[in-house]
Amino acid sequence: xxxxxRNLRVETDNWLLLKAGADGTPPAVxxxxxxxxxxxxxxxxxxxxxxxxGKTAVWLESKDSAEDVAADLHRLPLVAIHFPSIADxxxxxxxxxxxxxxxxxxxxxxxxxxxxDVLLGMQRCGFDTYALRDGEDxxxxxxxxxDLADTYQANVVEPLPLFRRRAII
Amino acid sequence: MYTxxxxxxxxxxxxxxxxxxxxRRFLAGTLxxxxxxxxxxxxxxxxxxxxxxxxxxxxxxMLSSRQLRTLAxxxxxxxxDYGHFSTRQNIQYNWPKLEEVPDILAELATVQMHAIQTSxxxxxxxxxxxxxxxxxxxxxxxxxxxxxxxxxxTFHPEFNWLxxxxxxxxxGASADRTATHVHDIGLHAVRDAGGEIGFRxxxxxxxxxxxxxxxxxxEFLPWQHLLTYLEAVLRVYNRYGRRDNLYxxxxxxxxxxxxxxxxxxxxxxxWAHLKDGPNTLLAEEVARxxxxxTKPAYQTLPEHDASFAGQLATDTAFRNWYQRNVFxxxxxxYAAVTLSLKKTGVPPGDATSAQMEAVADLADQYSFGELRVxxxxxxxxxxxxxxxxxxxxQKAQGLGFATPNIGLLTNIICCPGGDFCSLANAKSIPxxxxxxxxxxxxxxxxxxxxxxxxxxxxxNACGHxxxxxxxxxxxxxxxxxxxxxxxxxxxxETRAGAANVRGASIGKVIGPSFARAQVPDVIxxxxxxxxxxxxxxxxxxxxxxxRIGIEPFKEYVYGKADPQSPRRNRQLASA
Numbered sequence: 177x178x179x180x181x182r183n184l185r186v187e188t189d190n191w192l193l194l195k196a197g198a199d200g201t202p203p204a205v206x207x208x209x210x211x212x213x214x215x216x217x218x219x220x221x222x223x224x225x226x227x228x229x230g231k232t233a234v235w236l237e238s239k240d241s242a243e244d245v246a247a248d249l250h251r252l253p254l255v256a257i258h259f260p261s262i263a264d265x266x267x268x269x270x271x272x273x274x275x276x277x278x279x280x281x282x283x284x285x286x287x288x289x290x291x292x293d294v295l296l297g298m299q300r301c302g303f304d305t306y307a308l309r310d311g312e313d314x315x316x317x318x319x320x321x322x323d324l325a326d327t328y329q330a331n332v333v334e335p336l337p338l339f340r341r342r343a344i345i
Numbered sequence: 346m347y348t349x350x351x352x353x354x355x356x357x358x359x360x361x362x363x364x365x366x367x368x369r370r371f372l373a374g375t376l377x378x379x380x381x382x383x384x385x386x387x388x389x390x391x392x393x394x395x396x397x398x399x400x401x402x403x404x405x406x407m408l409s410s411r412q413l414r415t416l417a418x419x420x421x422x423x424x425x426d427y428g429h430f431s432t433r434q435n436i437q438y439n440w441p442k443l444e445e446v447p448d449i450l451a452e453l454a455t456v457q458m459h460a461i462q463t464s465x466x467x468x469x470x471x472x473x474x475x476x477x478x479x480x481x482x483x484x485x486x487x488x489x490x491x492x493x494x495x496x497x498x499t500f501h502p503e504f505n506w507l508x509x510x511x512x513x514x515x516x517g518a519s520a521d522r523t524a525t526h527v528h529d530i531g532l533h534a535v536r537d538a539g540g541e542i543g544f545r546x547x548x549x550x551x552x553x554x555x556x557x558x559x560x561x562x563x564e565f566l567p568w569q570h571l572l573t574y575l576e577a578v579l580r581v582y583n584r585y586g587r588r589d590n591l592y593x594x595x596x597x598x599x600x601x602x603x604x605x606x607x608x609x610x611x612x613x614x615x616w617a618h619l620k621d622g623p624n625t626l627l628a629e630e631v632a633r634x635x636x637x638x639t640k641p642a643y644q645t646l647p648e649h650d651a652s653f654a655g656q657l658a659t660d661t662a663f664r665n666w667y668q669r670n671v672f673x674x675x676x677x678x679y680a681a682v683t684l685s686l687k688k689t690g691v692p693p694g695d696a697t698s699a700q701m702e703a704v705a706d707l708a709d710q711y712s713f714g715e716l717r718v719x720x721x722x723x724x725x726x727x728x729x730x731x732x733x734x735x736x737x738x739q740k741a742q743g744l745g746f747a748t749p750n751i752g753l754l755t756n757i758i759c760c761p762g763g764d765f766c767s768l769a770n771a772k773s774i775p776x777x778x779x780x781x782x783x784x785x786x787x788x789x790x791x792x793x794x795x796x797x798x799x800x801x802x803x804x805n806a807c808g809h810x811x812x813x814x815x816x817x818x819x820x821x822x823x824x825x826x827x828x829x830x831x832x833x834x835x836x837x838e839t840r841a842g843a844a845n846v847r848g849a850s851i852g853k854v855i856g857p858s859f860a861r862a863q864v865p866d867v868i869x870x871x872x873x874x875x876x877x878x879x880x881x882x883x884x885x886x887x888x889x890x891x892r893i894g895i896e897p898f899k900e901y902v903y904g905k906a907d908p909q910s911p912r913r914n915r916q917l918a919s920a
Binding site: 241262263264265266268269272277291293296297298300301313316323324325326327328329330331335336337338339340342 | 352355356359360362363366367375376380383384466496497499500501502503504505506507572580583584588618622623624626627629630633
């Protein structure tokens, strides 16, 4: 089972991430248990999926948009965003839009190329859980959250930019 | 000079510790090269042809003498005793050891310097007019706005992994000395009818493989909205910029493929959500940043200095230097001096540690301990008393920094090229030297007048060849170095109040490329054409190209017409 960081602790991940087959066939969804399904499957069968006994969440590819799930956020306990590589930064904008534009309060999870050096930026864009990629040293990764204490900009963790926080202090 | 507060200082120190850890993990093998690469790039560390290259940020080109001494110390201790000032107002070290880079960064942090975001697909060093704060045609002090953007862009969590690098330039004066139209975003300070300060926003300019003069997407953005508007532009780019092809990933391609009007609509729609949000700037913050800049304690001096006037009248060499290398200052009795790093025989932009220390001394003695780096790769003492100009000139001569060629043909902008850079197709430095040697006669050089000659060793165009009045591009043909020549490029209207405003333009290739040894001849023929065709000495090379087109230049170079009158031949031979 992949390692998950939640609330700055390493936890076991109880969600099952479902992926489409190589030919694009939608994955089979088990009747029980909590699953994260691809956006395409969600869009095809959202009512049936939402009625399952286990919880159902959606994962977005980096080319997808926050708007693709905006209307369904009230019934999604979790939205995962996939990072195909460290270089693809679209997921950061998606997460911020989910939080700041659509007011999403559920879990926003980073999946894919998720490792120590990207965690802090993800946190500041609204992610709150991180499915570390295979082989990543979770204890080492946890230290990343202390790397850089200050943020000049407004972000999801600090909704005011430093210049407005200074005014308060 | 901006002075860090304790938070600014902690930011750079923590970045050093973070990078030290990343380097340690890479050397220990727990961070693979593929992942270390983008991380080290975000700290300016390339792996070059022979060794790593470290690019240190000189935010908007401003340096204190203390910082310059530290740069000299680093060159001496960690490198081969010299550094290279780049066209992005940064300094590059070509020979550091990877394992020592964290120590270099720690030394930089002690003088409020860093290498943050000097490379990688993120927001890079913000560049500005090297005469910021002192030019007579200034509308705002661009350095204050640059510092606001430096802080906003530092570790911006959303825009750290963009499709491609992102360069912003701010022009605070009426003339454009920052090449704003060839940046990803160019900001021109303007005042509206009511006298309020704002910015004209240019997006999607750039050089490289696809040179574009960027369009204006907003004529007036009130200053309060600068950050929210930039966030809107960056967000549209981050979401929709192309990531499938490295060469189509810059914002200029997105703007072009989307269409300027549609792109502008998208930005405005995104901005509608962000406008008036928490990132809206406050007057108190602008004042706070401005207040953290040390200000030169100018003396009240007369406009006219009799001893200076005498020196100017009697000393021709001094007068030549004054005409080319001294820029008018808005405070009476002061002037800005450009120290030329373009001496013939020296790679453009290079300075040894001893030279850096000597310049630091000059800055201390004559210019309030501050200096600037220009995007034309020279150093500037911005606040010299007019009465000290002759003494500064004499000392600059002794240092080899008094070549009176600013704005002239031999003030060549040049990338490091194939001598150092692993991306280069061809060498650029020897070409610059050969051209400088050919045009070594100062009288002739001054007669030719203003010509920007820019050289890049490859399509990435670090030497800005597209906006040189004459541009030289190194190309690879079956493993051999060849050089393509362009004419008609222009970085923008750099002259305040010019009657014939000449905006930014991209040069046109004149024809088939040349072997390295032929390049000085080609330049000479272009210049001969110019001199034959100009209507007076006032008409500059670039003006003639615009008036008559490139055909006559082609003919002079490729021999379709008799290019040289006997009179001109004699003149060239004596030059």
